[in-house]
Amino acid sequence: MVGCIIKGMTSQTSLHDLARTHLPADMAARWLTLLRPGAGLAKAEPGEPLAGRLGGAPELPEGEEWPVWEGQGPLAFVARVDCAALPVHVLDIPLPADGTLSFFYFDGQIDDGEAFVAPDEPETWAGARVIYAPAGAKVTERPTPAGLEAYPEVPLTARLEPTAPDIWHPVVERTVGVDPRGEGWPSAFTDALYDHSAGPGHRVGGHADPVQNPVEFEVAHGVLGKDVRWDDPRVAEEAERWVLLAQFDTDDDADMMWGDCGALYWLIRPQDLAERRFDRAMCTMQCC
Template sequence: MPPWKTHHAAVAHRFLPPEDAATWIGLLRPAAGLTTDDASGPCAGYLGGEPVLPIGTEWPGHGPLTFVASVECAALPTTELDIALPASGTLQFFYFDGQFDDDEALVEARESDSQAGARVIYVPAGAEATQRTTPTGIKPYPKVPLSARTVGTFPDITHPVARAAFPEAFSATCGLSHHAVGAYEFREALFATTPQHRVGGHAVAVQDSVEHEVAQGVLGGDTFTSFSDPALLAEAAEWVLLAQIDSDWSAEMCWGDMGTLYWFIKPADLAAHRFDRTWFGWQCT
């Protein structure tokens, strides 16, 4: 068993019946966990600060968008991940965080018309680029360096892969709260208390599966109201997490009520470096 699986596997064996534990461990995925409290390794990017963009590329958004984070692909453990990240270059993440309009407009996964409020810009290695000054009307977040290491991640219990693995947990005769994988003690033992920034892996949902909200936005917003709708489940399963940036006091970032920002992408678009096709979502408590 790879080291990134051991912690979550131990929790599963502690709380779940053996067969359920084996099934659940099979759903674990590796991610590049990004932390602000380890200066021993190479710098993998930054929260906040100001972006370095290719010459000729305008600052994104007509709001404008706020720069959230940059990630150096070469500093990530890409060979251990299960998504096709670029081997080099920089990913720059932007989001309309409410500074410009005093939180009047929101960027929501369920609302396709709001997706212009978040962007990912890929800067290839060797591209001619310059550091940009933050536009008038917004202020940059403090620049905080990030380090990266491989971590294990688990799906939210409402994620399509978890639903498929544990169909009995969603049956009328059992119900999620009465199944071992839905038990409060099990889920409580899994969650970390430190900020959860990452590239790849499963998203840490603050509410229910973020992928369902993405699917709702792609397929038509409130048209799909049931998480068990086959079309919604199929669309949600098409998306993988590119990155999530958590609330983090070290960079003075607080998304709503201690929420998390998510950028999703389809695997084919990721392999083609089509970062203009990401889909954004966010959740808070």
């Protein structure tokens, strides 16, 4: 049985209502095709099914060492997600049907924030890792390395929720046929979307909810290289090749603060996800 609370219909109705209220009918119909299901993760209340947790101590497969950024130090354990407890039959990305995903990030505890993971600096990519433990794999709980303090453990439950692309994501203009920066785009709809958003939150799958600009652009530019201009059409093309694997927001209960009230985002190409090539996932952080 999937450990997921099937909620989110109110939010979905709200997104439909927003589009139909603020967009012409033809634009609304096209924009609504962009909605995608995501698994929102929230602190589990007593009795709710568990889908993972923030913080605590990770359980890693035998033979898998604690992730280390060579020359910098060990990564902090951020979260674990139980794939069997997610609505993988509803999500539109090829997540494993079972097993666990563990997320690690170099959070600045070791060097007081001097080193920073950035998509356009390949030498920093080792500062973020995703480790997959297949179902049935023998795992052991690992102690937190010296120099790191484990984040407080927060149990998570999953709630199915509709997600919309950031208004500046290239898929919006391509699908709707109107540039959101142009006069043909109703600014009231943009304002209504921002008012509707409660912030990034924790999520697996669906669209990323960026703090600033689309995170897909940051990853695409990093993959293409610094010599490529941001306005090069190849950046937008590459951005559409990446999907959100997971995002983890600033969280008071877990004592997690990413920059100034920011969030961590892991993106991956669908083909790499289907092949379980989590070593090819890319991470970026955005904050206010």
